[in-house]
Amino acid sequence: MKQRKIIHIDMDAFYVSVEIRDNPSLADKPVAVGGSRTSRGVLSTCNYIARQYGVRSAMPTSIALQKCPSLILVPGRMEVYKSVSAKVREILERYTDTIEPLSLDEAYLDVSNCNLFEGSATLIAKDICHTIYKELKLTASAGVAPIKYLAKVASDLNKPNGIYVIPPRDVDLFIDSMELKKIPGVGKVTNEKLLAENLRFGRDIKASSLEYLISRYGKLGHLLWERCSGIDDRPLITSRIRKSVGVERTFPEDIFDISILKKILFQKLLPELKKRSEKHLEDRSISKIGVKIKFSDFHQTTREFATDRLDNSILSELLDEAFSRGNGKRVRLLGVHIGLSPNKKNAEQISFEWC
The missing domain is CATH 1.10.150.20 (5' to 3' exonuclease, C-terminal subdomain)
Structure with a gap:
């Protein structure tokens, strides 16, 4: 069997790198996207300077500021990140059609049949990273391996702006x-x-x-x-079917009153969930509904129920059950979601787009 050549491309601190590129005055300073000095929330990502202080993605803003008081917080611009991500995708498509996007900032490429650079996956990866920087002024790291998951492991070993290669013999x-x-x-x-x-x-x-x-x-x-044992024969998945849709909200202050949580659930979160779900429910149906709670100590719990509709009474019971698991703890985040059934007969597959 022909040896596979897999590349995993991972943009370096993607969101914050876009912000620094577009605002050079932020260079050489600790910067994070998301969060606020005046309200609660978590960071989406941070640059490598901030990481030297112990700041990490998904860290509560309050903790990040304790670790790095000089941290600069920048609001996220998702539409900009999606636009840049689409440009990255266009660059990747110059090398192969077999691309599995994992998120806006990372993807697998199978270059087994790419004839560029005499088929050298290492040189292809280097050229991809060079082209991304040349055209977008952003850096990416790459992992190269004959096994899918090892390519992802490798891409994290020489960050930022580095390449790590695991040849078959090693x-x-x-x-x-x-x-x-x-x-x-x-x-x-x-x-x-x-x-x-x-x-x-x-x-x-x-x-x-x-x-x-x-x-x-x-x-x-x-x-x-x-x-x-070095076994990972999974093919690259170039399209995916979305399995769920959800919304959630982090509160400015922890909430202890279940009646307030129910008001937020039914008057704010549920209408937004219905709006987000509309296009997905044109050809799909609901398979389950669920409620998620994150408590003041950051422990979280989820309660779900198999059903084909958004039933307020069931959601109320799920919220009661999830809330009771806190044993009196206050709530910092509340979320609600639906699971989506497989496509109905003759329905078109929903593509998992890079952007």
Whole structure:
């Protein structure tokens, strides 16, 4: 079988890099997109200078400002980011048609059949990054590997504005020393469970039997065994079907009164959800509804119910159940969402667009 050549392109601190590009006076300063000094919220992203202070994406603004009092907060401009993302996509399409977008700022490319640079995936990746900078004045990092997930792991190893290549001959050695938390799908909680059993690196999984891993971790155990065995034959998905639509709101002050939460749910969030869902429900139907709460200590919970309609009484019960899980804690965020059923017969597939 022909060896695959996969590139993972990841724009460096995308939103904030666009802001600094468009406002050069922000260069060489700690900058973050999102949040506010006068209201609550979380950061969308931050530049690498801010990260030196311990600031991170998705960090509450109040904590970020404690770590870096000089942090400059810039409001997000999503339409601008989408426009720039579309230009990045246009550049990627010059190299291959097989592109799997993961978000506005990252994507997989299969360049196995690309004849540019005599088929060298490394040189193709370098040229992509060079072209993005030349035309858009933004930097990107790239990972190159014969295995899909390893390309994503590699793109994070030489940031920012760097390329990391895992040639076929080095795959086994790389996996042996790779921390399991690097594998997409292994989150913080899962990694802690693995560490409790002295499973930290790829070589530790290799030393375990498939039978044991499945008995202990189920599907995750099988996934870990495959990934650490260098198995990832998933094709690149060039289109996706949207599975859910939701809205949520972070409050200026924590809320303890369930009646206030219900008022916000039914008078503000639900109308917005219905509006956002309209185009998706033309050819699809509701499969479930759910409520999400984030408490004052940042722990969150979700309650869902399988149904084909937005039922206010069910949503009210879900909110009651989710709220009770806080055991008296105040609420900082409330969200509501619907799950979407697979496409109805003869309905067109909904594309997952780069922008």
